[in-house]
Amino acid sequence: MRGHDAGEWYTAPDALASWADFWQRAIRRLALPNVDLVPFRQLSEAFRDDADISLSLLDACQASQDTLRAIYRRCNVYQIREVAKDEQTAILLGIQQ
Numbered sequence: 001m002r003g004h005d006a007g008e009w010y011t012a013p014d015a016l017a018s019w020a021d022f023w024q025r026a027i028r029r030l031a032l033p034n035v036d037l038v039p040f041r042q043l044s045e046a047f048r049d050d051a052d053i054s055l056s057l058l059d060a061c062q063a064s065q066d067t068l069r070a071i072y073r074r075c076n077v078y079q080i081r082e083v084a085k086d087e088q089t090a091i092l093l094g095i096q097q
Contacts, residue, residue, distance in 0.1 A: 022087040023068060030079055035067050036060070040056035 020040040026032060034063070039060035046053045 008068050013044045016040050016047070018087065018091055020044070021090065022084065024074075025075055025087055025090075026080065026083045029083055032075070033067075035071070039064055041052075056070040070086065 017040075020037040023035065023037055027034060039057055042057055043053065043061055045051075046057070
């Protein structure tokens with residue numbers, strides 16, 4: 001997957017894990033409604049382990065994604081950008097949630 005930043009390439013497992021970390025940070029910092037991010041972490045691990053991916057896992061990811069999309073639409077874009085910057089810093093420093 002190609003990153004939005006400097007065009008760096010990321011593997012799907014790392015990109016999914018970082019995306020889940022971002023939303024965990026955003027939920028905590030901005031007091032957003034809690035969303036189940038476990039399916040994204042499980043999907044990341046399945047990709048990493050080259051394991052079978054169940055339809056139920058994909059359905060769980062889609063349900064969480066739909067919820068996150070609705071939450072994002074109500075967020076202040078400047079606050080989300082600040083959280084994204086913090087997540088980029090965490091990635092560079094190798095800090096995981």
